Amino acid sequence: xxxxxxAQKRIRQNARVRLRNRYYKKSTRTSIMKLRAMTxxxxxxxxxxxxxxxxxxxxxxxxxxxxxxxxxxxxxxKFVSHLG
Numbered sequence: 001x002x003x004x005x006x007a008q009k010r011i012r013q014n015a016r017v018r019l020r021n022r023y024y025k026k027s028t029r030t031s032i033m034k035l036r037a038m039t040x041x042x043x044x045x046x047x048x049x050x051x052x053x054x055x056x057x058x059x060x061x062x063x064x065x066x067x068x069x070x071x072x073x074x075x076x077x078k079f080v081s082h083l084g
Contacts, residue, residue: 021063028054035076041083048080 002008031051038044052073059069 021061024054024058024061025063028058032072032076036079039083041080044080044083048076051076 035051055069058064059066
């Protein structure tokens with residue numbers, strides 16, 4: 001256990017940030033799964049912009065690596081374009 005006051009505070013802050021990051025990450029993964037399950041092209045293209053903004057937000061906060069975010073956006077865009 002931490003002995004300094006600042007180290008104890010840092011542990012508390014890290015726990016809060018970790019929970020927040022887990023929430024954003026899980027909700028983004030759920031949205032991606034929902035998008036991949038869609039069959040209607042127009043509905044999927046509308047939903048794609050929301051999912052891409054969620055992915056960009058995770059990359060901006062360094063929760064996901066930029067390359068992972070780019071690969072996800074690319075594959076999801078390709079998927080939606082093939083739906084027609």
